[in-house]
Amino acid sequence: MRIDIITVLPQLLEGPLNHSIVKRAREKGLVDLHVHDLRNFSQDKHRRVDDYAFGGEAGMVMSIEPIERAISQLSSQREYDEIIYTSPDGSRFNQGEANRLALAENLLILCGHYKGIDQRIRDHLVSCEISIGDYVLTGGELAAAVITDSVVRLLPGAISDETSALSDSFQDGLLAPPVYTRPADYKGWKVPDILLSGHAAKIDQWKHEQSLERTRKLRPDLLEGMEE
Numbered sequence: 503m504r505i506d507i508i509t510v511l512p513q514l515l516e517g518p519l520n521h522s523i524v525k526r527a528r529e530k531g532l533v534d535l536h537v538h539d540l541r542n543f544s545q546d547k548h549r550r551v552d553d554y555a556f557g558g559e560a561g562m563v564m565s566i567e568p569i570e571r572a573i574s575q576l577s578s579q580r581e582y583d584e585i586i587y588t589s590p591d592g593s594r595f596n597q598g599e600a601n602r603l604a605l606a607e608n609l610l611i612l613c614g615h616y617k618g619i620d621q622r623i624r625d626h627l628v629s630c631e632i633s634i635g636d637y638v639l640t641g642g643e644l645a646a647a648v649i650t651d652s653v654v655r656l657l658p659g660a661i662s663d664e665t666s667a668l669s670d671s672f673q674d675g676l677l678a679p680p681v682y683t684r685p686a687d688y689k690g691w692k693v694p695d696i697l698l699s700g701h702a703a704k705i706d707q708w709k710h711e712q713s714l715e716r717t718r719k720l721r722p723d724l725l726e727g728m729e730e
């Protein structure tokens with residue numbers, strides 16, 4: 503898979519995309535990640551990428567030219583499955599969307615900034631708009647990092663334990679069950695006996711019950727409309 507990210511703040515993406523599972527996935531060649539500085543596509547002598555809003559709206563708007571140039575240049579080299587714009591008014595990102603995007607060959611993510619981008623880019627160039635939650639970030643970079651991280655960890659081979667990504671919270675619509683490690687007894691705080699019993703089927707049953715109970719307690723909204 504290849505992911506291209508267009509941003510005015512490439513430095514903001516350096517940390518999240520160069521550590522842990524994403525770093526290893528890059529090293530293993532599972533994902534080819536490229537961060538592009540939008541200013542490199544500006545023809546303005548000061549490398550400006552924004553301008554005043556028409557109609558007297560306060561705040562700056564990301565201009566159409568450098569973005570169109572960047573998207574055209576990248577799109578001439580490969581076909582993108584999705585051209586994503588990160589914005590608080592996009593559709594809410596979730597595990598299902600991460601699973602869908604993980605099947606793509608090429609993704610392009612455009613990070614929003616300032617007051618937003620010229621609407622014509624959204625109308626003509628962007629194929630999907632994603633929000634990571636109902637709050638406003640300074641820019642779309644952190645959202646792009648969240649999307650990239652959640653997609654890359656799903657790529658086959660990205661996580662050493664193949665079943666690990668499948669047993670994550672949300673993969674079956676439920677929160678994950680609690681997990682424990684050694685010692686089995688820490689100052690009287692004990693690991694549930696069932697986990698030490700060695701009965702694989704009973705353990706699976708217990709985990710499922712715990713998932714259901716946790717979801718009922720912490721995220722009952724996830725169970726709405728789901729048949730038990």
Ligand code: ADE
Nearest residue numbers: 588589590633634639645
């Ligand atoms: N840009 C600013 N806020 C955002 C959000 N909540 N999701 C995605 N992109 C954003």
